[in-house]
Amino acid sequence: MEKITALSADEIAEITAEASHYEQPQAASIEALKIVQKYRGWVSDESVKAVAQLLNMSPAELDGVATFYNLIFRRPVGKHVIMLCDSVSCWIMGCEGVGAQLRNKLGIEFGETTADGQFTLLPVTCQGACDRAPVMLVDGELETHLDEDKITAILANQK
Numbered sequence: 001m002e003k004i005t006a007l008s009a010d011e012i013a014e015i016t017a018e019a020s021h022y023e024q025p026q027a028a029s030i031e032a033l034k035i036v037q038k039y040r041g042w043v044s045d046e047s048v049k050a051v052a053q054l055l056n057m058s059p060a061e062l063d064g065v066a067t068f069y070n071l072i073f074r075r076p077v078g079k080h081v082i083m084l085c086d087s088v089s090c091w092i093m094g095c096e097g098v099g100a101q102l103r104n105k106l107g108i109e110f111g112e113t114t115a116d117g118q119f120t121l122l123p124v125t126c127q128g129a130c131d132r133a134p135v136m137l138v139d140g141e142l143e144t145h146l147d148e149d150k151i152t153a154i155l156a157n158q159k
Contacts (some may be wrong), residue, residue: 006050011039015054025055029065033072042073070124078113078120080158083137086123089130098134098146099123105155118159 007015015032019025032055036047043051043066045059052062066072073081084090084099103109106119113120129135132144143154 006044006046007036007054008039011035012054015051019055026057026061029055029057029062030069030072033062033066033069037072042076070122076113079118080139081120081122081137083122083124083127084110085125085127085129085133085135087126087130089126090134093133095134095146098136098151101148101151105151119155 014035018031019028022028032051033043036043048062049059052059086095106114110121110123127135134146135144
């Protein structure tokens with residue numbers, strides 16, 4: 001195996017440890033991608049190639065996992081990632097208005113990052129909190145019963 005230079009020694013150690021729990025190393029693909037993202041904030045093409053090599057799979061196979069799983073970011077994101085649910089329950093409860101407020105307050109559209117690199121705004125499907133709609137994840141933390149006041153407070157607390 002050729003030396004893997006696209007990953008740090010810590011990343012390689014963590015990925016190798018995670019893969020050791022499985023009969024087939026490919027089974028650790030999601031966890032391996034999460035490890036890279038933990039260190040870098042996102043997963044580059046170069047990182048996908050290196051992780052694929054470690055897990056004995058093709059870069060295309062691993063990229064398929066990475067692009068299917070919406071919590072793996074395949075391009076740089078802001079310091080804070082806001083993922084607004086746009087599923088049926090959230091839509092019925094006003095996620096369109098919440099999305100408009102977020103886009104207005106942040107000055108960006110879905111899929112974009114603010115110029116200062118602080119926020120990335122992404123639409124996502126169901127977060128499993130339909131009874132508390134509309135909802136969004138902010139840096140992995142669930143925010144529920146969203147309205148304009150709550151959005152203002154959430155954004156103020158993230159800066």
